[in-house]
Amino acid sequence: MKIRNKKNEDTIELQMTPMIDIVFQLLVFFIMTFKIVAMEGDFNIKMPLAAHQGQPTDIQTVPMRLVMKADAEGSLASMKIDSRSFTDMDELHGYILSKVGTDPGSQDSDQEIELDCAYKLNYEHVIAAITAITGHVDDSGQVVKLVEKIKFSPPRGAPPK
Amino acid sequence: MRVTKKKEGLEMAEGDMTPMIDMTFQLIAFFMVLINFTEAEQDERVKLPSSVLAKPPENPLEHYITIQMQEDGTCIIDGNDVPLDGITNVLRSQADIMQRLGTSRGDVTIIVRAHGKAQTGKVQDLISKCQEVRFERFVLRAKESLVIQKTK
Secondary structure, eight states, X not given: OXXXXXXXXXXXXXXXXXXXXXXXXXXXXXXXXXXXXXXXXXXXXXXXOHHHHTSOOSOOSOOEEEEEEEOTTSOEEEEEETTEEESSHHHHHHHHHHHHOSSGGGOOTTOEEEEEEBTTXXXXXXXXXXXXXXXXXXXXXXXXXXXXXXXXXXXXXXXXX | OOOOTGGGGOOOOOOOOHHHHHHHHHHXXXXXXXXXXXXXXXXXXXXXXXXXXXXXXSSOOSSEEEEEEOTTSOEEETTXXXXXXXXXXXXXXXXXXXXXXXXXXXXOEEEEEEOTTSBHHHHHHHHHHHHHTTOOEEEEEEEEOOSOOOOO
């Protein structure tokens, strides 16, 4: 039995070593499993089943048709709506903005855009086009919505099955 | 040089551990809050295209199936590689399970996480195959871009 001096009996000394061991184990575990993940978001697309496609909807406006063509590598070769061609996504966004408008009251919520894409086109170009169509981020960081109804038409140039 | 005489008078020096423990607990709390165990829904082979409008949804989807598509068009469901042609059977079994749990196919959203360099036609083929199994709600997932698009 350990006999302590009377002077030392006043203070109780906790054994910190096991706790620090466990705490460092936890810390190492969390550091090793930590993974920085980029935030992700979704774009809704309208793809009703074939049975519903022939039925008339409540949409009064004719959907705009954005044709996107690709070169052999899958890069964007051209894009146009009707006869209007666009060289980049900013130009496309400006066109959509001029068609739809920015005032909340004047937004044409029924406006719909159909994407007519080449089969080989890289998917990133489609997302860039959807971004240009859907809206933009204003100076205050708020998302301004333009056209939210987006659908795909069957792809062009699909390889034979 | 050994000094024995002085040692008797020396008290054991103890460092103050409190700040270190404080910091360590802070670090543990930080990593615990930020840790993400949802590895099944993300695969490092799939590099999502980025978009400034891709903001995390305010209301998370209740019923969903995540399908990832790699650059070559191979899909990933629940961590398993599935060729595009075989996706219908996998979806059918998933839909049956959901139906048994009381969720109809119309309430299920298909989250498409496709690689930026994947062919758009293959993404559309994937959507068509989902439609064959009578899924009709789709979202295209993109990575949030930190580059702010200029306001027109």
